[in-house]
Amino acid sequence: MNISILGTGFMGRKHKAILEQISNVRINAEIDSHSEPNSDIHFQSLEYFLEEKLETDLVVVATPNYLHFQHTKILLENGYNVLIEKPFVFNLEQAYVLRETALQNDCRVFLVMQNRFSSVTLFLSELVESKKLGKIYNIQLNAFWNRGEQYYIKDSWKGKKNMDGGILYTQFSHLLDLLCCVFKDDFAVLFRDLTSFRNFNISEIEDTALLVLQGKTGTKVSVNFTTSVFEKNQETSLNIIAEKGTLKISGQYFNEITFQHIADCPEKFEIPSTSNEENLKEMYLEIFKSLRGEKNNAILLKDGLGLVDLLEKIYS
Known part of the structure; x- marks a missing residue:
């Protein structure tokens, strides 16, 4: 599995550490404005990454909260499967846009809800x-x-x-x-x-x-x-x-x-x-099963709509 990580701050580093523990996984891109220039796998912007048209099985979105929707939509429009850190959207309208964009581009959206595996x-x-x-x-x-x-x-x-x-x-x-x-x-x-x-x-x-x-x-x-x-x-x-x-x-x-x-x-x-790290690892293993077309318990965008609906009710 080729995995790209968008955002190399605290959460991005946590995902990288988990992925490095899983066999047959290669991190082929780290995308962040603080990334090293002139490196084979480091890209200083999402635009530079998209220009390279790398073949990657999954992009992990671990940027600041307010960028999750925007970055995920762009990645889906470019044909990438995406795993989104919390919060994956701020409202149902954004969730429905991502659902439609994923459908139009034959992509999948996975959610970081590792506690479902606890x-x-x-x-x-x-x-x-x-x-x-x-x-x-x-x-x-x-x-x-x-x-x-x-x-x-x-x-x-x-x-x-x-x-x-x-x-x-x-x-x-x-x-x-x-x-x-x-x-x-x-x-x-x-x-x-x-x-x-x-x-x-x-x-x-x-x-x-x-x-x-x-x-x-x-x-x-x-x-x-x-x-x-x-x-x-x-x-x-x-x-x-x-x-x-x-x-x-x-x-x-x-x-x-x-x-x-x-x-x-x-x-x-x-x-x-079970530790948070173990739950995250199990989450990734289920995602990889999904990407290989095997029976799986991966958490998809549709599985998080109930939570978004509840949050929207609370904050409305």
């Missing part, structure tokens, strides 16, 4: 699909994290409303995606409060979100996210209160069952720990 997500999906919990009454999702002043200073676009998107598009998008992909419900927004307690005179976006959602099944969801925690992350936790049981998952890596009482399940479940 042991927690797979465990919860099996638990919900098997109906062991019965009707789900209430879900509580908490994430109390820290993002200090340096986080916003190091990249000038971070914290800018039209360039960053907001904490639900970035830090907490994976947790909202968990609601969409595990519980497979269409959630309405009953209440929302988006607040900034610490903007450091830099950020234009919220650092705290309080939400109440309701699914068409009647399930109520309360969400409490913040990046204003003092100095270091505190917790990520999920509580499920259901007809046939109660479950809480928490822990530093969101992989520990800290409470379980489920009918016909006397023994406590154990969730094997």
